[in-house]
Amino acid sequence: MKQYFPTAGYIIALWLALSGPAVADKQAHALHLEVYKSPSCGCCTLWMDHMSGEGFTLSGHHPENLSLVKRQLGVSPRIGSCHTAVSKEGFVFEGHVPARFIRQFIANPVPGTRGLAVPAMPLGSPGMEYNNRFNPYQVLLLKEDGTTAVYATLTNYEQQF
Secondary structure (H helix, E strand, C coil): CCCCCCCCCHHHHHHHHHHHHHHHHHHHHEEEEEEEEECCCHHHHHHHCCCCCCCCCCECCCCCCCCHHHHCCCCHHHHHHEEEEECCCCCEECCCHHHHHHHHHHHCCCEEEEEECCCCCCCCCCCEECCECCCCCEEEEEEECCEEEEEECCHHHHCCC
């Protein structure tokens, strides 16, 4: 009896056939963000790398007056950070918000809110990694009335993913 051994081409074709729908499905669910930042901010670029690595597509913008853009988007200076992102749905994401929480918020927006914020630039947050150090921080809900509420409290690095 002759034994059959699949060729490399057959194995690759089978892999593509089996993984094709998953790849297409992931691309269909890719989320896009418009990111407003300073052209010289390295941590913003690192945050954008984090988001890209998590399947987001991004367009970066360097406005002359970033503070004005933030004000127009309703981002108060007390919750400000170095960059602001806006989804196609109009949700605002201020600062180093992990991709996990942006994806979760867009999939299930909280009524009466406009987005999420991570004020300042917490050490260990996406884009702010340094020497394996991590400072606990909170992701805040941006309410339509200008107030905030806690959306998530992160006490360790792994909770971001």
